[in-house]
Amino acid sequence: MFEITDTQKIGVGLAGFGITFLFLGVLLLFDKGLLAIGNLLFISGLGCVIGPLRTLNFFFQRHKLKGSAAFLGGIFVVLLGWPLVGMIIETYGFVILFSGFLPVAINFLRRVPILGTFLNMPGISRVLDMLAGDTNRTTV
Known part of the structure; x- marks a missing residue:
């Protein structure tokens, strides 16, 4: 097993609160x-969990610069006071940044008992297949 430091525990809490605030902000009509x-x-939670240097390395890899620019630019637009436009830009950047992880996440969610049944329905399954791409390379 590996040991979780106190900084990583704080980071998980910060990231959890961040996701909660983002969810509430969208729920309350893009507050x-x-x-x-x-x-x-x-x-800040992401920086605490994986460390500041690894966070910078993640966001500023050569092949992820477009996604990083969109994600961080969306955050900046939200801070300027245009929440709907900023969240659209942020979502685009998030999808570009984590597109390599998306097939793995979709295939994992398909194996969850109740959620998997819903995700394997004909219409939804077709959309997820397009998002996940080639399912043969992500099968474990």
Whole structure:
């Protein structure tokens, strides 16, 4: 097993609060204050969990610069007071950044008992197959 440091525990809490604030901000019709706080908490939590240097290395890899620019630019637009536009830009950047992880996550969710039944329905399954790409390379 590996040991979790106190900084990583704090980071998980910060990221969790960040996701909660982001969810509430979207739920309350794109409240710019909640979205801004959620973005800041999520980024700071990510930095605490994986470390500042690894966070910078993740966001500023050569092949991820487009996604990083969109994600961080979306956060900046939210902070400027345009929450709907900022969240659209952020979502685009998030999809670009984590597109390599998306097939693995979709195939994992398909194996969850109740959720898997829903995700394997004909219409939803076709959409997820397009998002996941080639399922043969992500099968474990």
